[in-house]
Every structure is written in structure tokens, then in C-alpha cells.
Amino acid sequence: MNKRLLYIVSFVVLSTGVFFSLRVYNAFSQAVDTPNLPTIMESNAEISDLNQNILQKKNSIDEIKAKQDAYKQALAEKQAEKATLENQLAIFDNRISAMELNIEDVRLNMEATELEIRKMDLQIKLREEDINKQKERIAAALGLLYKEGNKSELEIILLNDNFSDYVDQIKHIKDINRGLADDLNKLKSSKEQLEADRRQTNIKKLSLEQLQVKLESSMASLTNEKSSKVAILDQTKQSENEYQRLLAQAKKEQQDAAWDIANLERLVRLKLAESQKLQDSTTPGSTDMIWPVPKNTITAYFHDPEYPYRSVMEHPAIDIRAKQGTTVVATADGYVARTKAGNDGSYAYIMIVHANGLSTVYGHVSKIFVSEEQFVTKGQTIGLSGGMPGTAGAGKMTTGSHLHLEVRLNGIPVNPLDYLN
Structure with missing residues (x-):
């Protein structure tokens, strides 16, 4: 039996849906693949630098918190001692030092938050670029599919050089359909993640505004505490007897x-x-x-x-x-x-x-x-x-x-x- 006649017989046996999937395969296999987004983000030098800077800020914040705990301990010990002018001034000194550390802590948190916002803005930009590439990929596949769709099923069969190539294509039909569906789902997921990233960025910006308010409050507390120490010195004239009175x-x-x-x-x-x-x-x-x-x-x-x-x-x-x-x-x-x-x-x-x-x-x-x-x-x-x-x-x-x-x-x-x- 003639080889091309055998192809025709095979065509009669297979359903029309098979040929539709084959056209999807032909179109989809010609689409340009894009690198994985997480891989792109991990390899991005600017994001890597931002992550390193954020980590350094957080380590500095941890060091400050340890110092703050030490001042709190010293303050508690002084408060447990007998009330004297010397001890009272030491209490104010400890409180002032703790407040200065608190201000530094807030400033570092602000800097870390600003770095995180920059990082998220960059991630959003990369995600937008990835979405555009996904759209181009799907559009290219659909364009080729339309082009292939103008060929008849008989033309597709007759264009195959041998029957084994034709059978191999059929075996991949499920993977082909799933691949295009996965790309569409990936596009939808990327858009949802983009919106989530934007919401998270807005939350970070709000957090930054709150930290600014906290910084101003901490600086006011520091000024007030220093004024209190000056007032004590002024009222007591640095005299222990006057302080006790x-x-x-x-x-x-x-x-x-x-x-x-x-x-x-x-x-x-x-x-x-x-x-x-x-x-x-x-x-x-x-x-x-x-x-x-x-x-x-x-x-x-x-x-x-x-x-x-x-x-x-x-x-x-x-x-x-x-x-x-x-x-x-x-x-x-x-x-x-x-x-x-x-x-x-x-x-x-x-x-x-x-x-x-x-x-x-x-x-x-x-x-x-x-x-x-x-x-x-x-x-x-x-x-x-x-x-x-x-x-x-x-x-x-x-x-x-x-x-x-x-x-x-x-x-x-x-x-x-x-x-x-």
C-alpha cells in the first residue's frame, strides 16, 4: 500500500479534535520560551545588592535592641537604689541614652523600609516585563495557530515524511494542550501577584509614614527628657539636701x-x-x-x-x-x-x-x-x-x-x- 494512502487511512480513523491539537502543537512549539521569573529576580544584581543592604540594616537594628535592653537593665537597677540626686541624674542619663538609641532604631527601620520599597518597585518592574513577554509568547502561538488553521487535515497528513513522525506528535497531544493552558494560567497568576506586590508596596509606604511620625515623637521625647534633667539641676542647684527637700x-x-x-x-x-x-x-x-x-x-x-x-x-x-x-x-x-x-x-x-x-x-x-x-x-x-x-x-x-x-x-x-x- 502506498505510504501516502496509509496516512489517509490513519486520518479517517483519528478524530477532528486530534488535528486541531496537532495544529496547536505546531504553533506552540515555534513560540519563543521565556526564562523563569524567580530565576531572573534571583540573578538580578540590583535586587541582590538591596537584599544585602536590608540584611545589614536588620543586623544593626538587632545590635541596637541589645543595647536598649542593657540600658533598661541599668535603669531598673538605679530605680531600685536609694533616691539620691546622683541616682536621679543617672536615671535621666540612662533614659536619654535609651531614647537616643530608640531614635537610631527608628531611623534604621526607615532606611530598611525604603530599601524594601525600592526592591519591591524593581520586582514589580521585572514582573511587568515578564507579563508582557508572556503575552507576546501566547500571541505568537495563537498567530501561528491561525496560520496553521488555514491548512486542511489532509494537507497536514500529506506533509509528514513518515508515519512515525505523525504518531510521535499524537503522543504529545495532551502535553501540548496542557502547555498552552499552563501559559494562560501563568499569565493570570502573574497579574494577580503584580497586584499583590503593589498592595504590599503601599503598605510599606504607609509603614514608612508611621515610622516618620514615631521618629518625630521620639525626638520630642528626647528633648523633653533633657529638659527634665536641666530642670532638676536648676531646681536642686545640684544640692543633695535641696533634692531631698x-x-x-x-x-x-x-x-x-x-x-x-x-x-x-x-x-x-x-x-x-x-x-x-x-x-x-x-x-x-x-x-x-x-x-x-x-x-x-x-x-x-x-x-x-x-x-x-x-x-x-x-x-x-x-x-x-x-x-x-x-x-x-x-x-x-x-x-x-x-x-x-x-x-x-x-x-x-x-x-x-x-x-x-x-x-x-x-x-x-x-x-x-x-x-x-x-x-x-x-x-x-x-x-x-x-x-x-x-x-x-x-x-x-x-x-x-x-x-x-x-x-x-x-x-x-x-x-x-x-x-x-
């Missing part, structure tokens, strides 16, 4: 205020209960309180272990950074139980009794705009912040301008951050 005064001021607040709250609640003027309008334990000053850096936390004077007195509040003379508002509706002015430089504060057993104390205020036995509403201005050493209402041994905020539940100090929005 001022420390005793500061401790007495806080003790007197705490005793006054605790006793007054009980009496005021009894008085209000009789007149039914203060109704429980919120859920017990409500956290529905607003910030008394614009939300800002917390310079000392509730029972803060790093509080500069913790060896002498606890810190049953949070200190919120606020410039001298910042407007102070009531955190919630309430009744003004006490307004203690400090025009002579002593500690000044405002106490407000709220519903549900809550009360708030606003300390180091430089001016008071409300009166005792006055009802106030949430957000109403009640005074101005203070705390700058030597100014009205600041009190003794103050650490700089800020607002001291206490929240009490049934007379017992609780963490204000659990109640502020």
Missing part, C-alpha cells in the same frame, strides 16, 4: 491629692445619690470617654516601671504629651468635685465624678475654667494643661509640660487607656 514636697503633694480625691469622691457620690442628680446613663465599666487633650504620645504609662520617680512614688495615671496651655476638656459628662489651683507653683488638679462609679483627675493644669459643684458635659473645656517646671500648677519635680490623667473606678485608680476611645 523637693522630693519630700512632691511626695506629700501627691499623697495629699490622693487622700483628698478618695475621700471627696465618696462624699460627693452620697450627696448626688440623695439628690438623684447624677444618673447612670452608660453601661457599667463603659469605655465611652474621649481624650482630654488631642491624642498624643504617652510619656508615662499607668504604673510605668520606667517612671523617673518610681523609687519614691507610684504613677497611678498616664501622662499625655501636651504643650503648655493646651485646652483640656472633660472626658465624659460629670460633676466637678474639686478644683485645686496652684498659683504658688504647687500641684493643681481638677476632679470630676461621672456615672457608673467612674471619676477622672486632670493634673498639672495651669488654668481652671470650671467651679466646684458644677455639672459639665463631655468635651466641655475645663482648663489648660501645664507641667512646665516653675509654672503655675506644675508642682514639685515635674518632668515637663504634659497632662496627668487619672481614671478611678469606685475610688481605685485604673488604667485610663482601658476607658479612652
Whole structure:
């Protein structure tokens, strides 16, 4: 039997779908293959350099964290020692050094983040180039397929030199179809990854903005801490006796205020209960309180272990950074139980009794705009912040301008951050 006739017989046996797949094979096998994208990225010199720089930054950050831990340990040891002027200055020195390291830590994190953004931008560029190559590859295959599609099945059979070549092509039909489908899936996956890379880059840029805010806050804290040290030296005139005298005064001021607040709250609640003027309008334990000053850096936390004077007195509040003379508002509706002015430089504060057993104390205020036995509403201005050493209402041994905020539940100090929005 003639060889070409044998091909014709074979054609009759095979389905039309087989010849369609053969045309796909012929077209697909002529398309230009592209290198694997991960391989391209790994071999890219610029990405390699960026990875090395990022690693160096992260190693430097780890070294700084180790130094920060050492300063924290030294600070804890000094706070455990007897309260002396020398120890207090050492505490400030340790805190200042720790803050300087914190600033360096933030700067290194910013630099590492900037490098990561550059790396991701480059990866996005490479991925876009890869997507374009994939599109070109698929377009070329489809173009050749269209060209081959204009030939009849009989032409394809007759163009084969021998039957074995024809059979070999048939054996690869499944792989051929899968190859083109894989390329289409790869293109779809690459586009999805590109969008994910862009989202991740935006997250990194947002992180960089947050680090910038943190850097500015850390630098402000450092300036404040240095000012506190200068204020201590100025107030004590570097005299141990003067330091001990001022420390005793500061401790007495806080003790007197705490005793006054605790006793007054009980009496005021009894008085209000009789007149039914203060109704429980919120859920017990409500956290529905607003910030008394614009939300800002917390310079000392509730029972803060790093509080500069913790060896002498606890810190049953949070200190919120606020410039001298910042407007102070009531955190919630309430009744003004006490307004203690400090025009002579002593500690000044405002106490407000709220519903549900809550009360708030606003300390180091430089001016008071409300009166005792006055009802106030949430957000109403009640005074101005203070705390700058030597100014009205600041009190003794103050650490700089800020607002001291206490929240009490049934007379017992609780963490204000659990109640502020």
C-alpha cells in the first residue's frame, strides 16, 4: 500500500479534535520560551545588592535592641537604689541614652523600609516585563495557530515524511494542550501577584509614614527628657539636701491629692445619690470617654516601671504629651468635685465624678475654667494643661509640660487607656 494512502487511512480513523491539537502543537512549539521569573529576580544584581543592604540594616537594628535592653537593665537597677540626686541624674542619663538609641532604631527601620520599597518597585518592574513577554509568547502561538488553521487535515497528513513522525506528535497531544493552558494560567497568576506586590508596596509606604511620625515623637521625647534633667539641676542647684527637700514636697503633694480625691469622691457620690442628680446613663465599666487633650504620645504609662520617680512614688495615671496651655476638656459628662489651683507653683488638679462609679483627675493644669459643684458635659473645656517646671500648677519635680490623667473606678485608680476611645 502506498505510504501516502496509509496516512489517509490513519486520518479517517483519528478524530477532528486530534488535528486541531496537532495544529496547536505546531504553533506552540515555534513560540519563543521565556526564562523563569524567580530565576531572573534571583540573578538580578540590583535586587541582590538591596537584599544585602536590608540584611545589614536588620543586623544593626538587632545590635541596637541589645543595647536598649542593657540600658533598661541599668535603669531598673538605679530605680531600685536609694533616691539620691546622683541616682536621679543617672536615671535621666540612662533614659536619654535609651531614647537616643530608640531614635537610631527608628531611623534604621526607615532606611530598611525604603530599601524594601525600592526592591519591591524593581520586582514589580521585572514582573511587568515578564507579563508582557508572556503575552507576546501566547500571541505568537495563537498567530501561528491561525496560520496553521488555514491548512486542511489532509494537507497536514500529506506533509509528514513518515508515519512515525505523525504518531510521535499524537503522543504529545495532551502535553501540548496542557502547555498552552499552563501559559494562560501563568499569565493570570502573574497579574494577580503584580497586584499583590503593589498592595504590599503601599503598605510599606504607609509603614514608612508611621515610622516618620514615631521618629518625630521620639525626638520630642528626647528633648523633653533633657529638659527634665536641666530642670532638676536648676531646681536642686545640684544640692543633695535641696533634692531631698523637693522630693519630700512632691511626695506629700501627691499623697495629699490622693487622700483628698478618695475621700471627696465618696462624699460627693452620697450627696448626688440623695439628690438623684447624677444618673447612670452608660453601661457599667463603659469605655465611652474621649481624650482630654488631642491624642498624643504617652510619656508615662499607668504604673510605668520606667517612671523617673518610681523609687519614691507610684504613677497611678498616664501622662499625655501636651504643650503648655493646651485646652483640656472633660472626658465624659460629670460633676466637678474639686478644683485645686496652684498659683504658688504647687500641684493643681481638677476632679470630676461621672456615672457608673467612674471619676477622672486632670493634673498639672495651669488654668481652671470650671467651679466646684458644677455639672459639665463631655468635651466641655475645663482648663489648660501645664507641667512646665516653675509654672503655675506644675508642682514639685515635674518632668515637663504634659497632662496627668487619672481614671478611678469606685475610688481605685485604673488604667485610663482601658476607658479612652
